[in-house]
Amino acid sequence: MAFSLNKTFLLASFLFIGLALASPVKQKAAANNDLVSQICSKTINPSVCLATLRSDPRSAKADLRELGHISINLARNSAKSTITLIGTLSEKAKDPILKERLTSCSGNYLDAVSDLDDAEESLSSGDFPGMNIRASAASDGPDDCDDEFNTRPAEPPQLKTRGEILKYICSAVLVISNMLRV
16 A cells, blocks of 8 residues: 555656646747737738748747747748749740849849848847848838839739738748847
8 A cells, every 4th residue: 555655646746747847848839829929910911920930840939039030031931932933934934024024023032032131140140120121121122023013014923922922021020120129
């Protein structure tokens, strides 16, 4: 009987210690989900922000600065994939005006990549106003591209969609930079 009580006590102790150790991990994950939700609720498209940030597994345990790096990386990847799309569209285009506009758009997105590189450098150095300025400049890339298509031929819809996504992700970078400034 004494052995059974000791065994039960030992088992209960391990269970208590295990729960105590696991609790902070769950609290950190819950707190982080709240942080991601808090950020995304302030963006121009919260649902895209949530889906995008949560698509990166690192965001589950990231603090605000880490979420800044993650969102900048996601934005940069979006801009780079748009440059690839523009190249494909340009190769298929037969209209010389469309090709010219796509070439100009490619330059806009290359500038966005450069701006995002600068935003990341600003984040790393603690220059949060600089991070904000560079992220804002990066989000101008899609608008500048859209402006190329104010007359015919029309902007390819997939390019327009990619531009919107980049602006949504840059919106998260802007929110994070503002939160870091406080």
